Amino acid sequence: MDYKHITVAGSGVLGSQIAFQTAFNGFNVSVYDINDEALDRAKERLNDLKPRYQADLEATQEEVDAAYGRISFYSNLAKAVENADLIIEAIPEIVEIKTNFYKELAKVAPEKTIFATNSSTMLPSQFVEYTGRPEKFLALHFANEIWKNNTAEIMKHPGTNTEVFEEVIEFAKAIGMVALPIHKEQPGYILNSLLVPFLDAAQNLLVNGIADPETIDKTWMIATGAPNGPFAILDIVGINTPYNLSLAKAEAGDKKAAKVAEYLKTEFLDKGRLGIQNGKGFYEYPNPSYMNPDFLK
Missing domain, CATH: 3.40.50.720 (NAD(P)-binding Rossmann-like Domain)
Incomplete structure (x- = not known):
């Protein structure tokens, strides 16, 4: 090389x-x-x-x-x-x-x-x-x-x-x-083949009113020992990316994805909540609640 x-x-x-x-x-x-x-x-x-x-x-x-x-x-x-x-x-x-x-x-x-x-x-x-x-x-x-x-x-x-x-x-x-x-083409490679379904599942729990982002993240962090939950990860990635991915799936006829895309647009992007990059996403930065020592109690 x-x-x-x-x-x-x-x-x-x-x-x-x-x-x-x-x-x-x-x-x-x-x-x-x-x-x-x-x-x-x-x-x-x-x-x-x-x-x-x-x-x-x-x-x-x-x-x-x-x-x-x-x-x-x-x-x-x-x-x-x-x-x-x-x-x-x-x-x-x-x-x-x-x-x-x-x-x-x-x-x-x-x-x-x-x-x-x-x-x-x-x-x-x-x-x-x-x-x-x-x-x-x-x-x-x-x-x-x-x-x-x-x-x-x-x-x-x-x-x-x-x-x-x-x-x-x-x-x-x-x-x-x-x-x-x-060695072979795989949509999502290795990482996103594992990560995207996980993030999709979290977003569907939220959009369908099952639980709020903090509860979902807390569940995952306590039960698996992971340092971040799905909504902390979405903030790090930036909310534009999951929005674009959900929109593409929605345009291909996925009704669940359409609901997620609409939610991300109206509740986050339209309100200028882009994630960690501008300090506002599912959490507020630089001190998001999931970093609080008491978060997992």
């Missing part, structure tokens, strides 16, 4: 984390997003990660400043990818947006560039025809808070070159991840 320059497309919660983790491990990183306003938000997110790395990884101020210094920002896609050995796409989980992105990317990316999607629910084969390089396209999926939850799921589609697959596994290790190779 001879990757030197990595481009991360999409600078939301996870895109920013991928960019910082990659830069922290010595790579030059270009961050691409659609406009300067999005990039300004990315810079804030990246700066907010510095103290997290210092607290959780005992990184020094010099190390986190050096990591930030290896990141550059672009709203011009051609400029963002002109030196890229690997581009990691972390844009919204909406088929049309991803399709259009890959069509544009195929026109401007160098021939050497490998494309990896960080999509948590969609398969590489859904977009492979738009990439112009099926053998150099695969999925590279990270968990949120990747500096701590350092899994990288590397999933090929039937046309991915084996050498490319092996290279991306090596890259994942090089940025401090535990590489988890996935």
Whole structure:
């Protein structure tokens, strides 16, 4: 593996984390997003990660400043990818947006560039025809808070070159991840094949009036010893993502998902409750009740 320059497309919660983790491990990183306003938000997110790395990884101020210094920002896609050995796409989980992105990317990316999607629910084969390089396209999926939850799921589609697959596994290790190779396409990979049904079940309990978020989280935490319940996890993920996933299922005729999507929209997104990213979701941050020592009593 001879990757030197990595481009991360999409600078939301996870895109920013991928960019910082990659830069922290010595790579030059270009961050691409659609406009300067999005990039300004990315810079804030990246700066907010510095103290997290210092607290959780005992990184020094010099190390986190050096990591930030290896990141550059672009709203011009051609400029963002002109030196890229690997581009990691972390844009919204909406088929049309991803399709259009890959069509544009195929026109401007160098021939050497490998494309990896960080999509948590969609398969590489859904977009492979738009990439112009099926053998150099695969999925590279990270968990949120990747500096701590350092899994990288590397999933090929039937046309991915084996050498490319092996290279991306090596890259994942090089940025401090535990590489988890996935040999066949699976919606949701390993992590979300387990996590999404769990989160769906929790949301259905809430939407159907069975119990409130705190009670559901408390039940799970006490009974299993888990550090977080499903609604704390949803806040960390950001409420836009489960909303988009529920909406897609609703549009495919899933009545339960339609009810969840409507609830998330009216009770959360319309009220500006986006999750941990803006301090308001199912809980209020920085001091959510589930962190209270008495929560599990």
